[in-house]
Amino acid sequence: MxxxxxxxxxxxxxxxxxxxxxPRIETEKTFSYPLDLKLDFDKKFITVVFGQRDGIFVGHHLMAVNGTQVNGTLLEDGKEVKEILEKEENYPLNLRFCRPRMxxxxxxxxxxxxxxxxxxxxxxxxxxxxxxxxxxxxxxxxxxxxxxxxxxxxxxxxxxxxxxxxxxxxxxxxxxxxxxxxxxxxxxxxxxxxxxxxxxxxxxxxxxxxxxxxxx
The missing domain is CATH 3.30.450.70 (Beta-Lactamase)
Incomplete structure (x- = not known):
C-alpha cells in the first residue's frame, strides 16, 4: 500500500x-467515571490534550459517543458532548477517537x-x-x-x-x-x-x- x-x-x-x-486509525473504548482523559472543547474538534491509553493519544479527536457521531462539540441530535461527559449518571460511555489527518x-x-x-x-x-x-x-x-x-x-x-x-x-x-x-x-x-x-x-x-x- x-x-x-x-x-x-x-x-x-x-x-x-x-x-x-x-488509513483512518480509530480506537473505541468504554470509559467509567471520571473520564481519565483531558479534552479540549474550544476548537473545531474535541481533542485529547492530556493523558493517553489503549491507542488513544494526545491530538486524537473524539468522533462518537455511544455510537452517535460527534459534529464539532455537539452530537448529531444537538446535545452538548461536554455536558454528557461531565455527568456521572451517563457512564459507562463508549467513546470513539480518531487520529486526525495532517x-x-x-x-x-x-x-x-x-x-x-x-x-x-x-x-x-x-x-x-x-x-x-x-x-x-x-x-x-x-x-x-x-x-x-x-x-x-x-x-x-x-x-x-x-x-x-x-x-x-x-x-x-x-x-x-x-x-x-x-x-x-x-x-x-x-x-x-x-x-x-x-x-x-x-x-x-x-x-x-x-x-x-x-x-x-
Whole structure:
C-alpha cells in the first residue's frame, strides 16, 4: 500500500503532496467515571490534550459517543458532548477517537524538516558524494526518497513490506518531467498544479498497487 507522495523543491519547499491510501486509525473504548482523559472543547474538534491509553493519544479527536457521531462539540441530535461527559449518571460511555489527518501546513512543516536531515545525512556519510537519505524506516511505514540532478526530491511513504518503490519513484519523476518540466510557464520552486499530472499519478499508483512493478 502506498500512503502518499511528496515533492520537495531544491530549496526545501513542499511543492506537491498527494494522499493516496492513508488509513483512518480509530480506537473505541468504554470509559467509567471520571473520564481519565483531558479534552479540549474550544476548537473545531474535541481533542485529547492530556493523558493517553489503549491507542488513544494526545491530538486524537473524539468522533462518537455511544455510537452517535460527534459534529464539532455537539452530537448529531444537538446535545452538548461536554455536558454528557461531565455527568456521572451517563457512564459507562463508549467513546470513539480518531487520529486526525495532517493539514497542508503540517505537511509543509515536515517537508522543511526533512530537507536539513537529508543534508546532514549527506555530510555525515563516510562515502564521498553521498546521495543522502534514500530510505527512512519506522515500525509502521517506510519513506523512500529519490533526488534528481536538479536537487528536487521525490518521496513516497509506503507500508514497510512494499517492494519496488525505487522503480515507482522514477516513474513519478517521468510524469513530472512530462507534465511539469516541459511546461514553459512552470518554475521549479512554485507549487505543482497540473490536472494531467494528478490524473496520471493516480493511475500510476492504482496500477502499482494492483499489479506491482511489472506493469507500470
Amino acid at each position: 502506498i500512503y502518499g507522495v511528496y515533492i520537495v523543491s531544491k530549496s526545501g519547499g513542499l511543492i506537491f503532496h498527494h494522499d493516496h491510501s492513508v 493539514t497542508t501546513n503540517e505537511k509543509i512543516f515536515l517537508a522543511s524538516m526533512f530537507y536539513p536531515l537529508f543534508a546532514i545525512a549527506s555530510q555525515l556519510s563516510p562515502e564521498p558524494k553521498s546521495s543522502g537519505i534514500q530510505i527512512l524506516e519506522a515500525d509502521t511505514f517506510r519513506l523512500h526518497c529519490f533526488q534528481t540532478l536538479t536537487g528536487v526530491k521525490f518521496m513516497v511513504v509506503a507500508e514497510p513490506i512494499q517492494t519496488g518503490v525505487e522503480v515507482l519513484l522514477k516513474k513519478i519523476y517521468e510524469l513530472y518531467s512530462d507534465y511539469a518540466l516541459k511546461n514553459p510557464f512552470y518554475s521549479l520552486e512554485q507549487p505543482l498544479r497540473c490536472e494531467l499530472f494528478d490524473q496520471n499519478l493516480q493511475l500510476l499508483l492504482d496500477n502499482f498497487e494492483k499489479n506491482g512493478i511489472t506493469n507500470i
